[in-house]
Amino acid sequence: MPRFVASPRTSFHVSPWLLGLLLVTTSGCTLTPERNAADLSGTVPSRWTGTDQPGRPVFERWVDSFADPALSALVQESLAGNYDLKAVAARVDAAREQARIDGAWRWPQLAFAPGYERARVRSAGFGSTEFGAFEALFTLDWELDVWGRIRAFQQAAVQEAAATEADFHAARLSLAARTAQSYFELAEAKLQVEVAERSIQERRTIVELVRGRFARGLTRGLDLRLALTDLANAEAQLAVARNRVQLATRRLEVLLGRYPSGRLTATARLPEPPVSLSAGLPAELLARRPDLIAAFERLRAADFRVESAQKALLPRVALTAAGGTRSAALTELIDPRAAAWNVFMGLIQPLFTGGRLKGEIRLNQALAEEALNRYKSAALNAFREVEQSLAAEEWLRGQEQALREAVEQTEASRRLAVYAYRHGFIEILTLLDSYRSTLNAQSAHLSVKRQLLNNRIELYLALGGGV
Template sequence: MPRIFSALSVLLAVGCESPAPRDAWALAFPAPQHWSSNGHFAEPAATGWLEAFNDARLTVLVKGGLTDNFDLQSAAARVEAAREQAVIAGSERWPQLAFTPGYQRAKINTGGESSEYGAFTAMFNLSWELDVWGRIKAGQQAAETEAEAAGDDYRAAQLSLAARIAQAYFELGEAQLQAAVAAQSVKDRGVIVELVRGRFNKGLTRGLDLRLVLTDLANAKAQLAQASNDVQLIGKRLQVLLGRYPGNDPVRQDGSNEFDPTFRLPQPPPTLSAGLPSELLERRPDVIAAFKRLRAADSRLESAEKALLPRVTLTGAGGSSSAALTEIIDPRAAAWNLAAGLAQPLFTGSRLQGEIRFNEAKVQEVFNQYQSVALNAFREVEQALAAEAWLRTQEQTLREAVEQTEASRKLAVYSYRQGLIEILTLLDSYRSTLNAQSAHLAVQRQLLNNRINLYLALGGGV
């Protein structure tokens, strides 16, 4: 008997225990006090990054994509499903009542004589497990926390979609500018071909020079074809992000899709506060979701451990039975019974112990997933901060290169007309100009994409 009471006291102690509260900053790696790539920022990080680019067309596209994108709509449906799953998990805490009407007919043989009997029944069945130890509540808490995590996943998907739309928009703008540069290069090469052909017809140059410039013109046309193909590829990708059919018009503004020749890639917003590293775990929705899933795993482990404790249930049944359908509502024909029971698992083939070990392993899995998500979040911020400084330096250098190559190209044309340089030098000056202009456009777009990556890494809202 003392052993029984001792065992019951242990069960009561286990039943009253709850998992220790989790600390989001209980990281397996040392978190920094300041960003190593960008110094110290006391003010919070900037939010509402979309308006910082001051591009009305971009704002319209992002807001439309957040409404029409099918992947985001699927994420919203997953949130609703997770919420209803929490409702299902919590329903076990309430009494379960069922009404079972029926009709019975029997034939009885007695002493060689038979008689038939028919009766209508109207029965109510009640079952209710009293959640004395909080086992069901822990399972419900796990489902509710996972539903909250699904909501955070949805917010992360919104931010990611907005970033991808903005980056695709800038990629499309760069591709159109690259195509315009390639088209201008084809036009310039055509002028050179006519210049060399005229000199060849006058016997002032060799046939090899003409062949070289014709080859260079063909290569320029091939580059233009590739640039035009890039435009349609990026345009169709952007349309899919916007939830539109990938047709021939990649972007519409006031019903028109004509490329604006005055379009320029915007400069990244000049100032940005990265905030403190301590804010990141509380701001990024993917990190928040990972932490909530860790708490949900703790709750599932708690529920599995409390399954070892006795279960207290109430059961009841009541109703009436009568041969006449009109008489089953007579209170005098009603009968009922009510019972209370206690079930203590004794031997389950190690099923309950296996569930505990399974949930312990899941806790470790989700804990390490949270560590990985948090560490990756810090990496993305540090990487974007460092990249912005290098990209700005590269952009300034390439801007100077464009100016120098344009000046050298004009000088090369003059020198060739005067017979001071060979045709290869002239062609090389054109190639250098095209390459510098193309590289400058690419790094401008990379600067914009990196700024968006930084906003996304910091968890800034749209």
Template sequence: MFSKTTQTLGIALLLGGCGAVPQRDVMSISPKTPAHWAADNAISTKQATQWLATFADPALSQWVNVALVANYDLKAAATRVEIARQQARIAGAGRLPQLGFSTDYQRGNLSNSSENTADALFNFSWELDVWGRIKASQQAAQQDAEAASADFYGARLSLAARTAQSYFDLLEANLQVEVSEQSIKDRRIIVELVRGRFQRGLTGGLDVRLVLTDLENAKAQLASAQNQVQLITRRLEVLLSQYPGGNLKHTADLPNPPPMISAGLPSELLTRRPDVIAAFERLKATDSRLASAKKALLPRITLTANGGADLLDPRAAAWNLAMGLVQPIFTGGRLTAEIRLNQARSQEALHNYQSVTLNAFREVEQALAAEQWLYQQEQALKQAVEQTQASRELAVYSYRQGLIQILTLLDSYRSTLTAQSQYLAVRRQLLNNRIDLYLALGGGI
């Protein structure tokens, strides 16, 4: 016949099994994952791991590498990883024996006789983690550390992408300034042309006013383009952890996007993207905390020992050893509330993981689809630039011959400027969208 103690331990072991951490599978808890990407231009071979070198731009590579070394936000993210790792160590410290040592010296005078004592005291305690309550808590902290590590990797990838996109933004902004400066030169030529015709009585004063107004509008557009340069320059300097003095200079033409990389399979995204990995680790951490909360209902077994000795009289020493079992009976509903709280947090983490995953799929599909539409837009605007340049030359000739009004001539110049500006913008958008695709796929740098 079993003793009451054996029966109690048997029941506790049975209840302890109920607090086991569930084994999560990414495929079973993720939103429905298709076998292939919906975009027609997706290449489903093995995903590429590097993208920075594909641009073959030494200045771009240099600035990205500087940002990865110097950026303060990235350093803070790295520090958060270390914080999470140390918290995991703290969480697991309770599984090990705790030993303390102290000394005490007293000097006394009683009945004309002095009595001095010097004691050495020690305390020992150890909770036997029979049911794995502390282990589950430690495991949760370790999973939080894994999530922080994934966050750091994601922050590193995001920083590289933001730096590269800001680099292309700066190239475009400088080119927009050049386009605006050339537009002002062209408009000044038109002003001289109209003034000459006015002096010869071939046109009215309204035409002069209109071309002068158009010239001032072009100057305003130039000022706007120059302001955009300084804004992007200072933003890029901060990414590089430099003082935002607007002193960073670099001019070059916008390159063509590198060859399309493989997007792999949608299912690969679940184990590749840092934010998806971090969300999954945080889900597992909530599961571990739920298991720890359930095991808090079980009895705790502890070993304690304490003792001491008089250093002045080694014969005066004492110690004791005890083993205790503490079973929570009534806690005002705190333990059950903690279980329900962790259950709710686990559900929240599950839904958050599903949301992050679905958003990851959206970003990839969106970038793949945008690749096609931006390319078509870029080709159309390229043709528009050529057409507007030809129409502008024809408009100047027609105005000299008195065949068209001044507004038609000015419209031809505005159309040229607009087409050139939009063409530069869409070329930059193509490059930035390609980087968005690399970022969405979660590959290496």
């Protein structure tokens, strides 16, 4: 039987029965507070104020709700090829391994060091002597986690790994949303190019009309100059629209993990916005949004770090063992009778650390308070994002309908203006103004349609929808 003696770091002996009593009475000791996500988020209303539609939300794979196969394919490509998302995935793996590393000290640390030594000893007047020896040594160090200090430290790393995994899901949702919004931005830019090209064709027709009237002496040279100026301005607007296409194309290609060559082909179509969404209950948001889950997990990690720091004030029970064999003959290393070994067990009680341990407690308590307030702030902002997206959808739908009507009215007025100018009823400025109004109304209508689609994506993202 091994002999248990006090470590040289202490001045008292530890009996085995006392150690067993400590293990039984303190193994369940914990200082970590109980946390509830709903209680920490403040007052949660029973329903959203921005919508009158109750019910459980149905928005898993929300990308498919736009009924655009090309969009769904691009989102899946971005989720598979985006390098930023791959970096976050690697961070998840690193966090999991860090949790495994932090928990390794709960187990014995055993090392084996075999070796061979060859030496020559010279004696005055007697020549020299050479000898060799084989050795097989081992060491064992084990801090018995009586109070759960190491367990709490490991659990903090486990919670941090869970938070990092939630960060990955949040990044995945954000990437899908940015891909969809970039796709709609590209579609709108291409439609704006088509609108500008049609406007230029129509204005060239007007230039030819004015030039013919000027040749027949029916109008002034100023009218022709004004028509040519208006045509040049329309061509400048077309150049701006085409530049927006190449910018949007390259942004989307980077999100997909492709080289930004500007050669991505995408359909120039803005789908009609999906029907009104049932947003569910505000309380459900706390358990569904990945960023809120991550903030709560980091709060729990901070709590465990506080617990670990507090338990660092308690005595540590350490077990140290060393042993092995040494022989000139390799065959004798396996003879157990030649082994020498020793085992030490003792307590290490911090007495004076210059305020380091208590400072670490206060530091981790302050970090836990920071994590708590960050979680509360994240929850409040999550509610704001849902509420403002719900309210914005109502206003954007009204704006889209008004601009749709404006497009119809300006197109009708433009046709009337052309007829009136041909017959000399109006001046050239009135005719040109009707063309500018038509172009502006069409451009604004396309822009608000994209805003409505983007807002729906923001709502899906705010509600924690899946992809």
